[in-house]
Amino acid sequence: MLENSCCSSDASSSPWLLIFFFSLTDGDGEFEAVPVRSLRCRSCRVCRHNIRAEGTAIIVYRLPWTWQCSKLMMKFIHAGLNLTAFIFAIIAMVAVFDFHNSAKIPNMYSLHSWLGLMAVILYGLQLVLGVGLYLIPVTPVSWRAACMPIHVYSGLFLFTSIIAVALMGITEKLIFGLTNPKYKDSPPEAIFVNVLGLLLVVFGALILWIATRASWKRPSDQIAHSLHTNRGGEDNSKAGPAMSELEDGASCETDGDVRKRNSK
């Protein structure tokens, strides 16, 4: 698939980078070696699963080895990965509340917790609306096209927010979890976890890069996009840019795809 004419060198060279970062974020691999006990807690582990599932869901349409699969199947995989990420987020939240209650720590006092709760609520809303709009056959095509820019933007924004929340969580855990020596004394554990935080940012940057490049689109979508834009600028401006460019590939479908599925 990498030799497909629609696939540029950008898309063909980057899977190795991607595999590297996915292996780094493997919950049962590298990250389990975190030497700070507080970062080996259930909530932290589940948060890592959440970010990995969400990142995969965003780019799942754009991985070259998925281009041969049908669009409908990829939509179900996208929805399934997002549902998995959402369940992980709920498990992480319950684990945090349990930990706070058992340690007599107040709940929901920090900016980290506020932003985290808001991100989870909005993520659930995104999931429900996404399924309602793009997986229920009776939804009008015009609604799908109209909502696509918001769906794509909010997906990427929520992914970015969850990484920011994770970074704030890492900061809190290191401040409260490291006591002797303290975080400010820069023990090896602190350096190690700081490096993991940097890698998390690199992982997020890579996902966002792939999700916003035309060269990573499924070939069928690239052709559909060319046909779409060749119809004229008016159509393009009505559908919004996200329909063609900013999409995560997750739910974007050509008119043909929609009609084919609706007729099933």
Next chain:
Amino acid sequence: MLENSCCSSDASSSPWLLIFFFSLTDGDGEFEAVPVRSLRCRSCRVCRHNIRAEGTAIIVYRLPWTWQCSKLMMKFIHAGLNLTAFIFAIIAMVAVFDFHNSAKIPNMYSLHSWLGLMAVILYGLQLVLGVGLYLIPVTPVSWRAACMPIHVYSGLFLFTSIIAVALMGITEKLIFGLTNPKYKDSPPEAIFVNVLGLLLVVFGALILWIATRASWKRPSDQIAHSLHTNRGGEDNSKAGPAMSELEDGASCETDGDVRKRNSK
């Protein structure tokens, strides 16, 4: 300008929201009322100036009341605002080092400081490359087009990173700055600053939304984009999507603009 046919209801209704958030982030206004002493420090104040200048620089091309100005003037304003933001970032860093040294606190131990330093270094690099590519007349047009997707992506990514760094900084400040009552006791100051943190996220979301919508483009760029995409899909895929859609408007210019300026 709001009645321009190229300007959709999206662009015409949002300036009020924008003004609202800009007034909230006014360094000499609302934020100065922050009741936590540690958040009234010089570094925090300068960070707010930095984020405001950077956000303005990103969308300065897209504000309807700037559409009548020449592209070249807007490019200088964009570069000037980014330079201002960079100077604010340097001042904030120097202030933090001064504060740490005077209070005998180690420097550069936290993930917040690591990410902050990296963001400032990359921001400086982005500034130098941006001026070299888009303000020096001898730079070939092909280089400008080739680098535009990276310039735009890295601009938006750095803006997002700086907001994440600011949120981590707020978390640290509240943990270390509030002692009696503590942050976990949720005193009114903590609630107030948490709300400001949420507003910072909303501000960032709004800037990113405006920076990625076709309806907020300058009318001349919208027409240029329509002409560009109507030429065919091949051109479009070569230039990359950011050239037409993901651009911050900062440095995107039509072929005509470039030739006109180079001939001066």
